[in-house]
Amino acid sequence: MRLRKKWWARPEMEASPLVVINPKELKGKWKQEFKNNNDIYLELGCGRGRFITTRAQQNSNINFIGVDLKDEVLIYALKKLEETELQNAKLIPMNIAGIAEVFEKDEISRIYINFCNPWPKDRHNKRRLTHTKFLTEYKKFLKPNSEIWFKTDDTELFEDSQEYFKESGFSIEYLTYDLHKSDFTQNVVTEYEEKFTSLGMKTMFLIAKLM
Template structure:
């Protein structure tokens, strides 16, 4: 569905210290921005921010960076973070294909990818955020031993992604085709996840670990 342009979104975002509109200038300097040495975790494709807000509120000793492209979406992330008065979340408007230009080597310790576009046509597969090409970009700034947590409701994407992770040199530490009945205790649900699971859809989940 195409988003209607919200002309007020960008001025509201630019007025907030939570929004980083020039993220490449922060490469290697994110701990200075957060003013602490806490680990930095990244959500790629954060949507309206329900997931990252829950994380930031629950784990105050971790810094979070939320990334998505559209101002019309990110302005709602900003509002959720402000409502919770979180100081450990920053928001980046960015095309994720440029993400390795924003973080220095070993600067990030975990990535979350939740319900990304499955790009089902073969000619579009390289646009998947779990594709081998993207995973190799993430490795440029992930610390050794870091993890990528991936959730989806799309079986083909999930099956293909397991191969992508292996091709990119990640170890598959955890794989389940039914997350909510798997016994995994650390899950935090996204807005989409709540909707899908209420309809009886199974959520698939894996953890890939950098060697």
């Protein structure tokens, strides 16, 4: 579905201390930005922000950064963070393809990837956020033994991603083809997940650990 342009979104975001418009300037300086030495968790494709807001509320001792390209979506994430008055979360409007230019070595402790575009055509596979091309970029700033938590409703993407992780030096620590019927208790349901679960969608989930 094509999003209607919200011309007012960018000025509101630029005026907020929760949004980092020029993130490359903070490479290696994110702990100073958050004013503490807590671990930093990164959500790639944060959408309307329910996931990152909930995680930040549940974990005040961890800093969270949500990244998304569209102002029209990110503005809703910003409003959620503002409503909760959280101080341990920031948002970045940018293309994830350039993410390695934003963080320094060992600066990120965990990555969340929730329901990313499956890019089913072979010629588009390299655009998948779990592809070896992207995993190579994430390894530039992930701490040793860091984890990537990945959720999807696309079976082909899920199975291909397992191979991507193994090829890129990650071990699969947890895996389920039906998250909501599994023994995993730390799930935070996204807006997309809630909608399509009600229609019978099964959520697949894995945790990959950088070895």
